[in-house]
Amino acid sequence: MDNAINNNGDEIIAETAESSENELDEVNTEKAEDNSEVQTESDEKEPAEETPPKKKIIEKIKEQFITIGYEGTIVRLLISWIMISGYELISSEYKFNTFEFFNEIKMVLYVLFFALIFAILTYLRNSKVDKVLLFFSSLIYGSFAIMEDNNFYFSVGVCIFMGAATVYCVGDWIKFQFKKCPTIVIISIFGLAFTLFTGLLTSFLYIRHLTPCYDFGIFSQMFNYMKETFQPLTTCERDKLLSHFAVHFSPIYYLLLPFFYIFPSPVTLLMGQAAVIASGLIPLYLICKKYNLSNNATILFSLCYVLMPSMANGCFYFLHENKFLTALILWLVYALEKNKWVPTIICTFLLLAVKEDAPVYAAVLGLYFILSRRSISKGSAVLGISVIYFIVVSYFMSKYGEGTMAYRYDNFIYDGSGSLFTVIKAVILNPIYTIYESFDEEKIKFILQMLVPVAFMPLMTKKPSRIVLFIPFILLNLMSDYKYQHDINFQYTYGSAAFLFYLMIMNYSEMKPGFRSKVLAVAASSSVLMFMCNTYYRSDGFESYKNDVKSGSIEVIDDALELVPKDASVAVSTFFLPNMFDHREIYEFESTQYRDSVEYIVLDLRFSSDDFSVDDYLNNPNFETVINEPYNIAIFRNKTVSNN
Numbered sequence: 001m002d003n004a005i006n007n008n009g010d011e012i013i014a015e016t017a018e019s020s021e022n023e024l025d026e027v028n029t030e031k032a033e034d035n036s037e038v039q040t041e042s043d044e045k046e047p048a049e050e051t052p053p054k055k056k057i058i059e060k061i062k063e064q065f066i067t068i069g070y071e072g073t074i075v076r077l078l079i080s081w082i083m084i085s086g087y088e089l090i091s092s093e094y095k096f097n098t099f100e101f102f103n104e105i106k107m108v109l110y111v112l113f114f115a116l117i118f119a120i121l122t123y124l125r126n127s128k129v130d131k132v133l134l135f136f137s138s139l140i141y142g143s144f145a146i147m148e149d150n151n152f153y154f155s156v157g158v159c160i161f162m163g164a165a166t167v168y169c170v171g172d173w174i175k176f177q178f179k180k181c182p183t184i185v186i187i188s189i190f191g192l193a194f195t196l197f198t199g200l201l202t203s204f205l206y207i208r209h210l211t212p213c214y215d216f217g218i219f220s221q222m223f224n225y226m227k228e229t230f231q232p233l234t235t236c237e238r239d240k241l242l243s244h245f246a247v248h249f250s251p252i253y254y255l256l257l258p259f260f261y262i263f264p265s266p267v268t269l270l271m272g273q274a275a276v277i278a279s280g281l282i283p284l285y286l287i288c289k290k291y292n293l294s295n296n297a298t299i300l301f302s303l304c305y306v307l308m309p310s311m312a313n314g315c316f317y318f319l320h321e322n323k324f325l326t327a328l329i330l331w332l333v334y335a336l337e338k339n340k341w342v343p344t345i346i347c348t349f350l351l352l353a354v355k356e357d358a359p360v361y362a363a364v365l366g367l368y369f370i371l372s373r374r375s376i377s378k379g380s381a382v383l384g385i386s387v388i389y390f391i392v393v394s395y396f397m398s399k400y401g402e403g404t405m406a407y408r409y410d411n412f413i414y415d416g417s418g419s420l421f422t423v424i425k426a427v428i429l430n431p432i433y434t435i436y437e438s439f440d441e442e443k444i445k446f447i448l449q450m451l452v453p454v455a456f457m458p459l460m461t462k463k464p465s466r467i468v469l470f471i472p473f474i475l476l477n478l479m480s481d482y483k484y485q486h487d488i489n490f491q492y493t494y495g496s497a498a499f500l501f502y503l504m505i506m507n508y509s510e511m512k513p514g515f516r517s518k519v520l521a522v523a524a525s526s527s528v529l530m531f532m533c534n535t536y537y538r539s540d541g542f543e544s545y546k547n548d549v550k551s552g553s554i555e556v557i558d559d560a561l562e563l564v565p566k567d568a569s570v571a572v573s574t575f576f577l578p579n580m581f582d583h584r585e586i587y588e589f590e591s592t593q594y595r596d597s598v599e600y601i602v603l604d605l606r607f608s609s610d611d612f613s614v615d616d617y618l619n620n621p622n623f624e625t626v627i628n629e630p631y632n633i634a635i636f637r638n639k640t641v642s643n644n
Contacts, residue, residue: 073122075130079137080117084110086141095148128173135169138162139525146532152445155533159452162529163522170521172514176296183295187285187302191278194306198315199274201538203267204545205316206578209557209604211266213577213588215491216318218244219253220266220581226253227261235585236577238402239592246401249393250321252353266578270315273323277311277494283330284501290337291509297517300524305501307527308453309534310493316538320491324354329361329498336365336382339375348382352389356397356404357476359390361495364471372465394420408482411437423479438478446477446486450493450500453530455523458503466506469499488534553606553632560633563626564600569641571595573604576633601636605629 088110094100121130142158178186205211218237222244225233232244232253244250256272281302288298305311314323328351335343351362363386369379394404406418412426412433413419427434450473451458458470473496477486484490504523508516548554561579564570569585571592580586580602587594589601590611601623603614617623617636626635 072125072127072130075127075134076118076121079121079130079133080114082134082137082141083117084114086137086144087113089141089148090144096145097149131169131171131173134165135525138165139528142529143532146529147536150533150537152449152533155529156448156452159526159529162525163455166522166525167518170518172517174517178295178299180295183299184285186299187281190302190306191281194278194312195271195274197539198277198312199271201541202270202274202315202318204541206266206270208545208548208554209575209579211318211578212574214574215320216266217574217577217581217586217588219269219319220578221583221586223253223257223260223266223269224264224582225584226257227264236588239587239594241585246397248321249356249397249401250354252321252324252350252355255324264582266581269319273319274315276327277315277323278306280327280330280498281305283327283334284505286334287330287337287502287505290334291505293505293509297508297520300520301501301505303524304454304504304527307531307535308497309449309530310488310497312531312535312538313489314491314493317490321355322491322494325351325358325361325495326498328354329365329495330502332362332365332382333498333502336369336375336378339378341378344378344382345385348385352386356390356393358495359386359393360475361472361498362386363390364468364499368465368468371468372463408480408485411481412479427479434474434479437481438474442483443478443486446488449488449530449534450496453523453527454500454504455519455526457507457519457523458500460507460511460519461503466503469503472496472499556629557633560627560629560635561602563635564602568600569594569598570600570602571598572600572602575604575606576602596638597641599638599641600626601638603634603636605631605634 088101088105089096092101092104094104121133139162142162146155146158202211206216211217213236218234221236222232222234225231232250233241234244235241237244237247256269256276259272260268284301284305285298288301293301311326314320328347332344332347332351335347348362352358363383366379366381366383366386369375370383397404403418404420406413406420406423409420409423412423414426415422476492477496480486485492508520511519557576558579561576564580564583566583568583569587570580570583571587571589571594572580573589577586577588585598587598589595589603590609592598595601601617603612603617605614614628614634617634618625618628620636622638622640623636624639626637628634
C-alpha cells in the first residue's frame with residue numbers, strides 16, 4: 001500500500017512537473033507571440049515615423065558643422081567664394097564691373113569648383129592654412145580688381161575689406177621669424193626692385209622722347225654745364241643763361257655729379273634719383289633696430305616704404321632735389337636717436353643743402369627732440385642752425401635770385417607783404433582758418449592717399465610732443481593752395497613721408513604685441529593695394545617702350561636730332577628738349593621769346609598743337625628744311641641767323 005502511495009506520488013509529481021513545463025512553454029510561446037506582435041506593430045508603424053530625406057540632409061550638415069566648427073566652415077566657404085570669384089575675374093576677357101562679365105560665368109562650373117575647393121579645405125581642416133589662404137586669396141583678388149579699375153575710392157573700399165580679413169588672419173600663431181641676414185637680403189631686394197621699376201620706367205619715357213623741359217630738360221642741361229664748368233647753369237629754365245641756384249638753392253645735386261661725369265646721360269640722373277629714394281631703406285632699417293623691432297616688423301616697414309604711392313609717383317614728374325629729403329631726414333633722425341654730435345651736424349647740413357625750404361624739416365626735428373626732452377642740447381643745435389640757415393639763404397635768394405616762392409601761401413599772406421613771417425602770424429592769430437584752408441575735397445583725398453597705405457599708424461600716439469612732427473605735412477602739403485603740393489604725383493611729399501614713417505616706428509614700438517602685429521599687417525596689405533591703385537598702371541610703359549622700338553620712331557627722332565650742331569642755338573619742342581641736354585643754348589619752343597632769333601627750330605609732330613604749324617616753316621623762305629619726318633619730327637635752319 002505504501003508502494004502504491006509512493007507510485008501514485010511519483011506519478012503526481014511527474015505529472016505536476018510535466019504540467020508546469022507545459023504551462024511554462026505556453027507562457028513563453030505567448031510571450032514570443034506577443035513580442036512578435038509588438039515587433040510587427042512596430043515594423044508597421046516605422047514607415048509612418050521615418051525622417052524625411054531633407055531633414056536627414058540638414059541634420060547631417062548640422063552634425064558636420066558641429067564636427068568641423070562653425071567658424072572654420074564659414075571661413076572655408078569664404079575662401080572658396082573668393083578663390084573661384086578671383087579665378088573668374090582673372091580669366092575673364094571682360095572687366096568685372098560690366099554686365100558681360102556676369103553673362104560669361106558658367107554657373108555649373110562655378111558651383112562645382114566652389115564645392116571642390118570647400119571639400120578640399122574641409123578635408124585638410126587646418127586653421128593655419130585657412131588663414132593663410134584667406135589672406136593671400138583676398139589680397140590677390142583685390143589687387144587684380146584694382147588693376148582693372150583703379151578708381152581711388154573703390155580701392156579704399158577694397159582696403160577696408162582687406163583690413164578686416166587681415167585682422168582675422170594675423171595672430172600669435174605666426175611663429176616664424178626671419179634672421180638678420182635674410183632680413184637684410186629681403187630689404188635689399190625691395191630697394192633694388194624699387195630702383196629698377198621706377199628708374200627704368202622713367203628712363204624709358206626719356207628714351208621715347210616723352211620727358212618735358214619742366215622738370216627734366218632744365219636739370220639735364222644743368223648737369224651737363226656742371227660737368228663742363230662745375231656751375232649749375234641752364235638756358236631753358238628762365239629763357240636765359242641763369243644759375244639754377246637762383247631759383248632753388250640745392251647744392252645737394254653735386255652728390256650726383258660724379259656719377260653723371262662717368263656716365264653723362266640723363267638716364268644716369270633718373271636711375272640715380274630712384275636709387276637715392278631707395279637708399280632711405282638703410283636709415284629706416286637702423287631706426288627699426290634702434291627701437292628693437294623684430295626682423296619681421298622691419299621687413300613690413302620696408303615694404304610699406306617702397307610701396308608708398310608717393311615714393312614712385314613723384315619720380316614720374318622727373319628730377320627734383322626733393323627726392324633727397326626722405327633719406328636725409330631719416331639719417332638725421334637716426335643720428336639724433338643715437339645721440340651723436342658729429343653725425344647729427346653732418347646730417348643737418350646735408351639736409352639743409354637740399355633746398356631753401358629744407359630748414360623747416362630740420363627745425364621740426366630739433367624742436368621735437370627739445371619738447372620730448374630726449375636730447376635738448378642737440379635738438380637746440382639743429383633748430384638754431386636751421387633757423388640761421390633759412391634766414392641767410394632767404395636773404396641772398398631775395399637779393400640775388402628769384403625769391404623763396406612765398407606766393408604759394410598767398411592764401412595766408414593777408415597783408416600782401418609776400419613774407420613767410422606773415423604766414424606764421426596768420427596761423428597764430430586765426431588758427432581755425434588754418435583748418436579751413438587745410439581741408440577740402442582734393443586735400444582729403446591726398447590725406448587718404450598718404451595715410452591709408454600706413455593704416456593711419458602715425459596718428460596712433462598719446463604723446464603730445466609728437467604732434468610737432470605733423471608740421472611738415474600740414475604746413476607744406478595742406479596749408480598751401482598751390483595744388484601740386486598736395487598731389488602724390490609731384491615732388492612735395494618726400495619730406496612729409498619721412499616724418500610719417502618715423503611716427504609709425506615710434507608708435508608701433510609702444511603698442512601691445514597682439515594689436516601692433518595686426519595693424520602693421522593691415523598697413524602692409526593696404527600699401528600693396530594702394531600701390532596697385534596709384535602706381536602699378538605705370539608699368540604699361542614697358543610695353544609702350546617695346547612698341548616704339550619696334551615701330552622705329554625712336555631711332556628716327558634720335559637720328560634727326562643728331563643733325564643739329566651742338567654749338568648752335570635751338571628752340572625745341574618741350575618733349576625733345578631733354579634729349580638735347582648737351583647743347584649749350586637751348587630754349588623751350590612753346591615758351592621762348594627767341595623763336596625768330598635762334599639758328600634752329602626743332603618741332604615735335606607727334607602731337608597736334610595750337611602753338612605752331614609746320615607749314616609756317618615749310619613755306620617760309622627764311623627757313624631751310626633740314627629734315628621733315630611726318631608725324632615724328634621736323635627741323636628747320638634759320639637762314640637769317642649765322643652760326644657763330
